[in-house]
Amino acid sequence: MRYSDTDRQAVGFLLGLADEDTGERIRARTGLPRRERPRASRARIDRIWNWKPLPASVVIWVLEQDDPELNALAWRFVGPDLALRRALARGVPFGPGRTKALPVRPVHQQQEPDVPESYVRHGLVGALREAASMASARAAGSMVLTRDDWETVGAAHDELPLPGYARWVLSVRPDCPPALRGRFGSHPKFTHRLRQAGVLDGPARYATTHAPASQVLEVLSMGHVLFPARVRDAEDALRPLVRDHLGGREEAWAVLVQLIGTFHGTAPELVTTAGAIA
Known part of the structure; x- marks a missing residue:
């Protein structure tokens, strides 16, 4: 049986979660290869950035590796996100405890968004307080780059709550500290905005709630890189x-392999459906 590369890697990821004996038997029956080696995964990563946009939090998890090569790939994905484009252009590190700037390609340095005039006139907090529209708030918020910037914003908000537009654009940033996001507001509209922006509380959420399963599982199959x-x-x-x-049931795995290429639901729905059919 022939499968697309996406399907092969997706099923391979799930097989990696079964016991070793099951993995060997299913691979022998279906012709699926062993789990991809890191070097092969890295050579294939470029393709994932050509899909429909990944959730914003997934991109942040990648940037946390502070790998200049991965950052260069991510540059094409962040698109109009002024804050992430500025951070990438300046080599801002995202990994825990890292402070040293990362190497950046000259072409990306030259493409950093313009520094907003409001920031020049009023500084970081002043520009956020002056924001009277989503556009001006996004421009001002794009200057919040480092952990020190987030601490400054948090202290200013605790002293006097920031305007709604500023809180909105900062709360949907995937790199916004969760504690600060909670202080920005808990209205259902905030939850909806976070969902629209693709802000997740962790990979488990991505694995269990996003679709289609084949694409989610392929991204996870490259998670070791x-x-x-x-x-x-x-x-x-x-x-x-x-x-x-699925367990060690070959028939259940065979059904999963047949379903995965056209299945539009989540990974848990795929697994439970295959098991039920078998």
Whole structure:
């Protein structure tokens, strides 16, 4: 049986969550290869940035690796996001505890968004307080880049709440500290905005709620390269489902392989459906 590369890697990721004996038997039956080696994954990563936009938090997990090559790939994906474009152009590190600027390609340095005039006139907090529209708030918010900037913004907000536009654009930033986001507001509209922006509380959420399953699982199959410190959370979220609904049943895995290429639901829905059909 022939499969697309996406389907092969997606099923391979799920097989990696089963026991070793099951993986060997299913690979022998279906002709699927062993899990891809890191070097091969890295050579294939470029393609994922040509899909429909990934959730914003997934991009941040990638940037947390502070890998200049991955950052160069991510540059094409962040599009009109002024804050991330500015951070990438300046080599701002995202990994925990890192402060040293990263190497940046000259062409990306030259494409940094213009510094907003309001920031020049009023400084960081002043520009955020002056924001009277979404456009001006996005421009001012694009200057919030480092952990020190976020601490400054948090202190200013605690002293006097920031205007709604400023809180909105900062709260939907995937790199906004969760504690500060909580102080910005808890209205249902905020939750809706976060969902629209693709802000997630972790890889487990991505693995279990996003679709289509084949694309999500392929991204996770490259997690050992894209976000190795976080991919285990996704594996832990899906492993019980794989064992309960597929286990060592070859017929269930065969059904999953047949379904995955055209299945539009989430990974848990795919696994449970395959198990039920079998």
